[in-house]
Amino acid sequence: MARVRSGEAARPSARRPARRGELGARVLVAVPALAYAVAIIVTGGWVFALGILVLGWAALAEIGTAMARARPPMGAAVLATSAAVFGALAFGPSAIAPAVALSLPLAFGLYLFRRDRRRAAWGTAVVAFATLWVGVPLAHAVLLRELDHGAGLVVDVLVGTFVGDSAAYLGGRALGTTPLAARISPNKTVEGLLCGIVGGTVAVWVAGLYQDWLAGTDALLLGLAVAVAAPIGDLFESLVKRDLGVKDLGRLFGAHGGVLDRLDAALFAIVVGYYVARGFGFA
Structure with missing residues (x-):
């Protein structure tokens, strides 16, 4: 339904x-x-960061599945999103932009290990899109919780x-x-x-x-x-x-x-x- x-x-x-x-x-x-949600919000800190990151990993998997035709290396989005979330907790807002930028070289690095690199441009675009859509808001959730x-x-x-x-x-x-x-x-x-x-x-x-x-x-x-x-x-x-x-x-x-x-x-x-x-x- x-x-x-x-x-x-x-x-x-x-x-x-x-x-x-x-x-x-x-x-x-x-x-x-x-x-x-209540448990991780009340606890805060690394527990909150890891708790929302688990949801983020699931969300990234959904994007990767929905856009599978582009064959995106979603591992790059997972790493960039994780860096954004943990970076926000450890270093504050200044860590978010470098983590997002990291998604592109990470995607490129993963493509180097693929024999079939067709649709690499589309796949890299999906990685950047997913990191922006999921990783940036989750990093801001950590920043908000730390206020x-x-x-x-x-x-x-x-x-x-x-x-x-x-x-x-x-x-x-x-x-x-x-x-x-x-x-x-x-x-x-x-x-x-x-x-x-x-x-x-x-x-x-x-x-x-x-x-x-x-x-x-x-x-x-x-x-x-x-x-x-x-x-x-x-x-x-x-x-x-x-x-x-x-x-x-x-x-x-x-x-x-x-x-x-x-x-x-x-x-x-x-x-x-x-x-x-x-x-x-x-x-």
Whole structure:
């Protein structure tokens, strides 16, 4: 059954009974996933870095599989992404750009060991694309976690992202009539998008009520930034999937799809969240 994403209009009523079974499957996956996220966020440090990197490796594998025709040497993306994440933890923001740049010579080095080097240009492009899409946001997640009150800030970004996604889905079902980007994701609506932005913004503001270190105005601005960035990440993945002709990029989370299907919005939101937090003076 096709998975309905944020801001999407309702499917025909005949499909609704199938959704009940899918909801149960999603809950079974969501509970351990939530426990995993809480454990690594609370612990922080190298545990957090390694915990998100495991998800990153899975996401890179999904990209490599989806773009297998280009025969990309995804080991280069794995190494570059790992360098970006661990470099961000050990050396800070200055380590990210060199790690991303490393993806190209690493890809070249791996091609030297191949007898068949056809599509080397396309394969190298996939490596660079994957490192930018996955590695850079994960490195920023580490940077965000290392800020003052980093655990709370990571939670705020995730709350804004996923509550916004849910609000967009519900708003799209109830009110959606105007297509948002029909050629990319036909079921997403402008009304769903607006509901998602409002829902995500309010969610972070409410979370800020329990965080005496986050002012109410700052919480609203952080929530708004996250709620705007998240659907852009969602649409970006939709564009990639439409171009590749696939419904989901993976099945690691069962009814939830793959890692990228679940984290597409968060990958964009976490980067924006980090720079907004830095703008507020968190260091």
